[in-house]
Amino acid sequence: MRVIACVALLGLPAMAAVTGTVINRTTGQPQAGATVGFYKLVNAFQLAEEVKTGAKGNFSIDDVPDGAKPNMIRTTFDGVGYIHMLPPGSPASGLMLDVYNASRQPGAAKVSKHMILFQPSGGQLTVNETYILENNGKTAWSDPEGGALRVWVPAAAKGVAEVNGTAADANGMGIPATLIKTSAPGIFGVNFPVKPGETRIDIDYTVPYTEGAPYEGKIVSKDDNTYLVAPNGVGISGEKLNDLGQEQKTQARIYGLTGTAYKIQLTGEPAAAAAAPESAAGAASDDAGAPKVEIAPPHVFGQAYLILTLALGILALTFTILYRASGTAKENNERGRG
Numbered sequence: 001m002r003v004i005a006c007v008a009l010l011g012l013p014a015m016a017a018v019t020g021t022v023i024n025r026t027t028g029q030p031q032a033g034a035t036v037g038f039y040k041l042v043n044a045f046q047l048a049e050e051v052k053t054g055a056k057g058n059f060s061i062d063d064v065p066d067g068a069k070p071n072m073i074r075t076t077f078d079g080v081g082y083i084h085m086l087p088p089g090s091p092a093s094g095l096m097l098d099v100y101n102a103s104r105q106p107g108a109a110k111v112s113k114h115m116i117l118f119q120p121s122g123g124q125l126t127v128n129e130t131y132i133l134e135n136n137g138k139t140a141w142s143d144p145e146g147g148a149l150r151v152w153v154p155a156a157a158k159g160v161a162e163v164n165g166t167a168a169d170a171n172g173m174g175i176p177a178t179l180i181k182t183s184a185p186g187i188f189g190v191n192f193p194v195k196p197g198e199t200r201i202d203i204d205y206t207v208p209y210t211e212g213a214p215y216e217g218k219i220v221s222k223d224d225n226t227y228l229v230a231p232n233g234v235g236i237s238g239e240k241l242n243d244l245g246q247e248q249k250t251q252a253r254i255y256g257l258t259g260t261a262y263k264i265q266l267t268g269e270p271a272a273a274a275a276a277p278e279s280a281a282g283a284a285s286d287d288a289g290a291p292k293v294e295i296a297p298p299h300v301f302g303q304a305y306l307i308l309t310l311a312l313g314i315l316a317l318t319f320t321i322l323y324r325a326s327g328t329a330k331e332n333n334e335r336g337r338g
Contacts, residue, residue, distance in 0.1 A: 018061035020095030022053045022075055025196070026138045030057025031077060031099055038063055039072040065092045078102040080140045080193045083169045100140045100196055106148070108137030109194045114223040117252075118215075119231060121269050125209035131201040131221060133194050140195045147180040147189015149201060152218040155186060156207035163190060163204075168197035177201070187220055212265050219260045226257040228264070233271035238264035 018038055024031040034053045038061045039045040049063040065071045071086040077099035084097055113132040118125060131149060135141065141148045153161050164174040177192035190201055209215075219226050227244070230236045232251035241264075242256035251271070 017064040018059075018073070018092045018095070020059060020093070020097055022057045022059065022077070022097045022099055024057075024077070024100065025098050026101040032057060034059075034075055034077040034099055036061070036097070037074045037076070038065075039074065040066055041069045041071065045072050073097065075099055078140070078142075079144060080142050080195065082195070083167070083171070083173070085171050100138060102140040102142040102193065104141075104143040104146070104148075106141045106194070107135070107139045109133055109135035109141040109148075111149070111221045111223045112225065114219065114221060114226045115229055115254075116217070116227070117229040117231065118234060118236065118264075118266055119270050120209045120211065120234060120266050123209055124206050125215070125266070126204065126206045129203045131203075133199040133201065135194050135196045135199065137196060140193050142193035143189065144191055145180070146182070147191045148194055149190040149192070150182070150220050150222075151179070151188055151190060151203055152186050152220045153179070153188055153203070153205055154207055154217065157205040161203055161205040163192075164202045165190070165192035166200040166202075167193070167195050168199065169195065174202070186218070209266070211267055214263055214265060216263045217261065219257070219262075228255045228257055228262065229253070230255070230266075231270040233268045235267040236264050237267075238262060 020036075022031045022034045022036065023029070030053075032053055032055050034057070035050060036053060036059045037050040038048050040048045040063075049061050051059050051061055053059045065086060067089055069088055071092070073084040073086065073095070075082045075084065075097045078101055080100070080102050082097065082099055084095070086092055110133065111131050112134045113130075115130045115132075117128040117130075119128070120126075129151070131151070133149065153159070159179075161179060163177040163179055165177045166172065166174045175192070177190055179188040180191055182189055190203075192199070192201060228236060228241065230253045236253070236255060240258045240262065242258070244254045244256050246253050
């Protein structure tokens with residue numbers, strides 16, 4: 001009887017462990033021909049199985065998810081990858097995965113905030129730049145050949161910079177990106193797609209430093225808002241700087257910049273502080289070109305990641321205070337006229 005039962009079970013069709021549909025949110029229709037990769041966590045996320053979506057955007061993966069560990073799905077369409085995390089024990093059937101058409105033009109994507117942190121020490125100046133990009137459109141901005149976002153890196157850095165991108169769908173996982181040279185000196189394109197939603201790009205480089213000597217920089221990314229940030233112990237002076245206040249936890253000072261260039265003088269060195277929490281993640285590519293995600297510390301110098309993250313909070317608070325102050329001043333003026 002047991003033999004008969006086993007034979008009967010073998011005759012049943014195999015049940016897929018991971019199923020779903022890929023929807024193109026640019027067109028609003030199911031997307032055929034998208035690549036869906038299923039990854040398991042074994043020290044790092046490793047590709048277990050990969051399939052193409054059918055005519056109605058549907059896909060079926062036979063590999064069984066590990067219920068005790070997180071799993072990951074990476075959907076690739078039009079040259080852009082989209083991450084969907086499967087927490088331990090979460091359903092893996094009937095998934096709805098989003099993709100978008102990609103364009104080499106920015107479309108609705110723009111740099112909403114650009115923060116530049118200066119950390120001088122021992123004759124070297126480490127510069128950490130964070131770009132927050134908002135894409136409220138329905139098209140991903142991607143240019144693998146020329147790079148999407150344009151950034152400026154000084155000649156003194158000798159073309160050496162560390163670049164990481166974090167997309168909204170990546171759950172805080174940073175992925176190494178590359179800089180692509182352009183025809184303009186010092187200007188590079190960042191090979192990292194800007195999907196609908198919010199994208200963060202971090203660039204770190206080091207140049208020689210002499211205390212009090214002028215240091216110049218350019219803004220080529222068409223920012224809505226640009227800020228210079230000095231950690232506790234470092235002073236910044238220069239023109240076109242608007243002091244926005246101090247972040248309480250790290251004591252970093254934030255300055256708004258008007259214009260597309262700056263010339264500043266730096267003094268002092270960052271005060272000693274506890275190391276930043278190891279909460280970021282890095283990713284590398286395997287031999288097949290798929291992502292291999294590993295947990296790693298932030299790819300930034302000292303407390304840079306913590307300072308810049310907290311700076312976003314004080315900027316939001318500053319805008320609220322300025323808005324309220326502006327409204328109060330307007331109200332008082334109207335009362336005076338009355």
